[in-house]
Amino acid sequence: MRTQVAIVGAGPSGLLLGQLLHKSGVDAVIVERQSADYVLSRIRAGVLEQVTIDLLDEAGVGARMHREGLVHDGFELLYGGQRHRVDLRALTGGKAVMVYGQTELTRDLMDARRDLALPTVYEAHNVSVHGFDGTQPRVRYDKDGHSHEIECDFIAGCDGFHGVCRASVPRGALDEYEKVYPFGWLGLLADTPPVSHELIYLNTPRGFALCSMRSRARSRYYLQVPLTDRVEEWTDEAFWQELRLRLDQPGRDKLVTGPSIEKSIAPLRSFVTEPMRFGRLFLAGDAAHIVPPTGAKGLNLAATDVKYLSGALIEHYRERSDAGIDAYSARCLARVWKAERFSWWLTSLMHRFPEDSGIVAKFQLAELDYLARSPAGARTIAENYVGLPLDFNDGAA
Ligand code: APR
Ligand code: PHB
Numbered sequence: 001m002r003t004q005v006a007i008v009g010a011g012p013s014g015l016l017l018g019q020l021l022h023k024s025g026v027d028a029v030i031v032e033r034q035s036a037d038y039v040l041s042r043i044r045a046g047v048l049e050q051v052t053i054d055l056l057d058e059a060g061v062g063a064r065m066h067r068e069g070l071v072h073d074g075f076e077l078l079y080g081g082q083r084h085r086v087d088l089r090a091l092t093g094g095k096a097v098m099v100y101g102q103t104e105l106t107r108d109l110m111d112a113r114r115d116l117a118l119p120t121v122y123e124a125h126n127v128s129v130h131g132f133d134g135t136q137p138r139v140r141y142d143k144d145g146h147s148h149e150i151e152c153d154f155i156a157g158c159d160g161f162h163g164v165c166r167a168s169v170p171r172g173a174l175d176e177y178e179k180v181y182p183f184g185w186l187g188l189l190a191d192t193p194p195v196s197h198e199l200i201y202l203n204t205p206r207g208f209a210l211c212s213m214r215s216r217a218r219s220r221y222y223l224q225v226p227l228t229d230r231v232e233e234w235t236d237e238a239f240w241q242e243l244r245l246r247l248d249q250p251g252r253d254k255l256v257t258g259p260s261i262e263k264s265i266a267p268l269r270s271f272v273t274e275p276m277r278f279g280r281l282f283l284a285g286d287a288a289h290i291v292p293p294t295g296a297k298g299l300n301l302a303a304t305d306v307k308y309l310s311g312a313l314i315e316h317y318r319e320r321s322d323a324g325i326d327a328y329s330a331r332c333l334a335r336v337w338k339a340e341r342f343s344w345w346l347t348s349l350m351h352r353f354p355e356d357s358g359i360v361a362k363f364q365l366a367e368l369d370y371l372a373r374s375p376a377g378a379r380t381i382a383e384n385y386v387g388l389p390l391d392f393n394d395g396a397a
Contacts, residue, residue, distance in 0.1 A: 013285030014158035015109035047296035049387030069100035084372035091382035
């Protein structure tokens with residue numbers, strides 16, 4: 001088989017890239033290790049920046065998102081037992097975010113790809129990437145007992161943190177930066193109305209909690225838990241009880257509990273690979289970088305990588321220019337590091353770290369109160385939360 005771009009991974013990055021390339025007449029094949037149902041069963045964050053919304057519209061998959069997504073003009077910080085609203089719209093000159101689950105967005109992309117009969121190989125085993133340091137890259141995989149090879153011009157490594165693409169780059173060619181946090185997030189999804197119409201990020205003596213949602217009838221809650229906790233040990237009742245203890249009284253009064261649909265513990269990590277390109281192999285999304293979920297930047301960063309990558313590849317075929325390809329890594333990383341910084345900072349501000357003494361909690365409360373009360377402080381958090389403008393780094397030294 002031959003194609004122009006072989007995409008490894010059918011998560012949001014790979015699917016969105018495939019869709020944008022198709023819109024501009026560039027051929028791509030997606031090779032995914034898992035089944036489509038398995039990909040859809042992974043529950044991830046769901047707060048979209050305007051840049052991401054615009055890109056989904058450009059890809060022609062935004063209709064259901066606009067119908068069912070919830071526009072959020074602000075969110076609340078709860079610390080020292082008090083709530084403080086961050087008015088995103090007022091603080092950013094009219095910007096907001098959209099709450100729409102990554103699962104739904106992935107489903108929309110999968111449906112669009114199926115309707116267009118674009119080639120996707122699910123349940124591809126032993127995927128391997130070759131020849132990307134020369135001019136004839138190839139992707140090989142096994143399926144139904146047979147070996148297959150795709151010849152291509154470029155490989156897009158959209159295969160997440162544990163994928164094969166980054167791991168196939170010669171040792172020493174990439175620099176990796178990593179921080180692993182000493183706690184996890186226990187998440188619970190339930191078909192109960194959310195405790196509030198906006199998200200609440202909580203800093204409490206018992207640790208961080210987050211009240212989020214997927215719709216007006218489906219809630220998503222998280223609790224900071226020690227990394228040694230096992231999800232099987234957390235009954236639904238124990239989860240709700242702990243959430244009640246972290247909430248304020250109005251929250252406790254409004255909390256509607258119910259059976260969980262999904263419950264899992266996710267570790268928290270900051271991770272960046274530099275550069276995001278090696279020869280004719282490009283890394284995008286979680287294959288290149290991971291953020292802790294505080295602030296919900298992961299999916300949005302993946303979307304901007306894909307915006308730059310699709311633009312670069314389209315420019316290569318249409319205009320015979322490699323300017324976008326050569327600029328890809330630096331353009332992405334300028335944005336990636338800003339979001340990495342924000343996610344690390346918000347994580348540090350909101351969680352209890354086991355090694356910290358009481359003075360750090362006091363520092364956190366003082367900083368949160370400064371952010372909430374100072375217009376400059378509030379703007380800092382708001383402009384990062386809605387996403388920095390795409391041209392933020394233009395003209396920088
Ligand atoms: N071969 C083929 N496919 C693979 C391989 C492999 N060796 N390894 C992993 N994959 C697939 C995974 O099964 C997964 O479906 O690549 C896909 C990667 O998808 P994601 O992990 O969702 O990564 P990405 O598409 O970059 O999406 C980023 O996901 O983790 C969140 O916060 C993150 O929201 C962000 C988004
Ligand atoms: C979520 O709803 O899963 C979510 C929302 C906001 C975050 C992280 C996760 O910052």
